[in-house]
Amino acid sequence: MPERSVAPRHATAAPRDRGRRLVALAVALVALVASLPVLLTYLPYTPNQDLIFHLYRIDGIARGLADGQFPVRMQTVQVSGYGYPVSICYGDLFLYVPAVLRLMGLSMRASYGAFVLLVNAFCAAATYLCFRRMLSSRTSGLLACALWTLSPYRLLDDVWLRGAVGEYLALGFFPVIAFGVYCVFFPEREGAARGGWAWCSLGVAAVVYSHIISIVLAFVLFAPVVVALLVRRHDARTLGRLALAAAAALLLSLAFAVPFLEYYQSADMRVTAKTAAMTRSDAANNALMPAQLLFFLPRVTGLSYALGEPLELEMPFSVGWSLVLGALLWVALMVEPGLRGRVARPVRALGSLVLVLAVLIAFMSTAYFPWNQALPGPLDAVVSVLSNIQFPWRLLGPLSFALVFLACLAARSLAAALSPGAARAAVVALVALSCVEALAGLTSYMTLADALPEDYVGVDGQGGVASSEYLPVEADKPGMIADADPAPEASGDAEVLSWSRSGVDFELEVAGGETGGSVSLPLLDYPGYELVSEPGGCELARGDAWTLSVEVPAGFEGTVRVAFVAPPAWTASLAASAATLVGCVVVLAGPRAGARGCSRRALWVSR
Numbered sequence: 001m002p003e004r005s006v007a008p009r010h011a012t013a014a015p016r017d018r019g020r021r022l023v024a025l026a027v028a029l030v031a032l033v034a035s036l037p038v039l040l041t042y043l044p045y046t047p048n049q050d051l052i053f054h055l056y057r058i059d060g061i062a063r064g065l066a067d068g069q070f071p072v073r074m075q076t077v078q079v080s081g082y083g084y085p086v087s088i089c090y091g092d093l094f095l096y097v098p099a100v101l102r103l104m105g106l107s108m109r110a111s112y113g114a115f116v117l118l119v120n121a122f123c124a125a126a127t128y129l130c131f132r133r134m135l136s137s138r139t140s141g142l143l144a145c146a147l148w149t150l151s152p153y154r155l156l157d158d159v160w161l162r163g164a165v166g167e168y169l170a171l172g173f174f175p176v177i178a179f180g181v182y183c184v185f186f187p188e189r190e191g192a193a194r195g196g197w198a199w200c201s202l203g204v205a206a207v208v209y210s211h212i213i214s215i216v217l218a219f220v221l222f223a224p225v226v227v228a229l230l231v232r233r234h235d236a237r238t239l240g241r242l243a244l245a246a247a248a249a250l251l252l253s254l255a256f257a258v259p260f261l262e263y264y265q266s267a268d269m270r271v272t273a274k275t276a277a278m279t280r281s282d283a284a285n286n287a288l289m290p291a292q293l294l295f296f297l298p299r300v301t302g303l304s305y306a307l308g309e310p311l312e313l314e315m316p317f318s319v320g321w322s323l324v325l326g327a328l329l330w331v332a333l334m335v336e337p338g339l340r341g342r343v344a345r346p347v348r349a350l351g352s353l354v355l356v357l358a359v360l361i362a363f364m365s366t367a368y369f370p371w372n373q374a375l376p377g378p379l380d381a382v383v384s385v386l387s388n389i390q391f392p393w394r395l396l397g398p399l400s401f402a403l404v405f406l407a408c409l410a411a412r413s414l415a416a417a418l419s420p421g422a423a424r425a426a427v428v429a430l431v432a433l434s435c436v437e438a439l440a441g442l443t444s445y446m447t448l449a450d451a452l453p454e455d456y457v458g459v460d461g462q463g464g465v466a467s468s469e470y471l472p473v474e475a476d477k478p479g480m481i482a483d484a485d486p487a488p489e490a491s492g493d494a495e496v497l498s499w500s501r502s503g504v505d506f507e508l509e510v511a512g513g514e515t516g517g518s519v520s521l522p523l524l525d526y527p528g529y530e531l532v533s534e535p536g537g538c539e540l541a542r543g544d545a546w547t548l549s550v551e552v553p554a555g556f557e558g559t560v561r562v563a564f565v566a567p568p569a570w571t572a573s574l575a576a577s578a579a580t581l582v583g584c585v586v587v588l589a590g591p592r593a594g595a596r597g598c599s600r601r602a603l604w605v606s607r
Helices: 009-034 051-066 093-103 108-135 138-149 152-162 165-171 174-185 197-210 214-232 236-266 276-285 290-294 321-335 345-364 378-389 392-417 420-448 477-482 568-589
Strands: 043-045 450-452 489-492 495-502 505-511 517-524 529-531 539-542 547-552 557-564
Touching: 009 108, 009 138, 009 420, 043 108, 051 093, 051 108, 051 165, 093 108, 093 197, 108 138, 108 152, 108 165, 108 174, 108 392, 138 152, 138 174, 138 321, 138 392, 138 420, 152 165, 152 392, 152 420, 165 197, 165 214, 165 392, 174 197, 174 214, 174 236, 174 392, 197 214, 197 236, 197 568, 214 236, 214 345, 214 378, 214 392, 236 568, 276 378, 321 345, 321 392, 321 420, 345 392, 378 392, 392 420, 489 495, 505 517, 505 547, 517 557, 529 539, 547 557
Parallel strands: none
Antiparallel strands: 043 450, 489 517, 495 505, 505 557, 517 547, 529 557, 539 547
């Protein structure tokens, strides 16, 4: 009897390794295409957009770290150093990366360019990994990687034209949230990770630390999906995993949420002075015309103008035809009875839900949605909350992700219902169209954008605070910007003998004279400033234009130290978030039983 030949182990491992290398190359290529403007010898920008505001934030963190603040709470590079609580009101965890690069001596162009490249690489890799696990398919993972990373709204509008750092960071974590939801509801299915609820928590918390408004955008998309899945599956274990995910997300977010909520309640800022009627009116004025969603290869330049302004001045608010055609492929599968019947029932239900959500979100982004109309009952309150996204076109983010999901679901189902060859052809066509849209859009942007000088301070004319959301209502913004070298000023019989400054901390030698007086500091009177020296009768008070002043009594002469002191609750919340992060890492790094090799078939191909 002839001896049966057995292929060496390395003979089967070689094709697998080759496939992994090709996947890694494809993911890297997508990230490189998305980062093409980094290869310019200057930093491109569009005047009156968001980029300069975020560059100030990066330098503000770098300056704060150099001054000994950690974490940085109050920044001093804006408005001539009067102090700006942007690190309290706007999550900046991930901006520590370019800030550290700045401290290492890199230019802003190099620091920000490296940051954008890292963000695009993370987005491409995370999207591939999450969708490959959820759909049990490398091909579907690569399709999601290309469609999401290169989607016109995320890439052209957010990353480059607007330079909306917080929002494009937040959108990069949407695939992580989706994978976490999959693990919560389908832990026994192929691709689900053990302790996968922690991925959901980490994704939600990452959105909080990136862009608080994007929590609303994530909620609009993921909350209905979670509710629908709960209707289908609400056993004790599923509810327990969901509760763990929610509790961990809350604890992870405390380090930002506690200072943020405290400031929103106690600090008199312009952003908190806006009424619901004002936010709804602003939303209505910035809604889109439906045709804008379907523009093909528009010019990538312009600003967001009020509804009715000429479109030649408007930003290119398009979801991209690669995403539209991908969603239409899903519709075609559901319309054809012969193919529809070969798609698993749970998949059909989930796809139908996402399709309905996509249509609803698209409608909400347009002028036909009742943003500024009185509605009955709780609907009016819901719209008031939604209007806090400020611009309805921000909904193009979750809309794009929903369309990406539909396209990948269609490609995966097509492979099972028709043939793998047909699915591969559809994937190649959609990826090719996505690359065309991205490359044409980036070329347009690079051609039309201005070159930002390395010394960008003052270019925006706004002192680095953009629309001044976090300034006190009565602050003298023009006066602060004009005061390029602010110093303490004495009034009455008080006198400043000497002074020094480190960030927002001041040390002064003052004398009160015979009748006393006050010393006005070049600091805005935000909550958190304290006299950290023996007061000797000195007190902090609010001076003109909402600045901070030291009231010096008669006969006093000595040292006064004023510093920004984080309340104990802030420190406790930071410790709680750090401990929860360690716990999530331990859960995800534990035994991986159940993560792979599941005996049941993948959800996407089962009946």
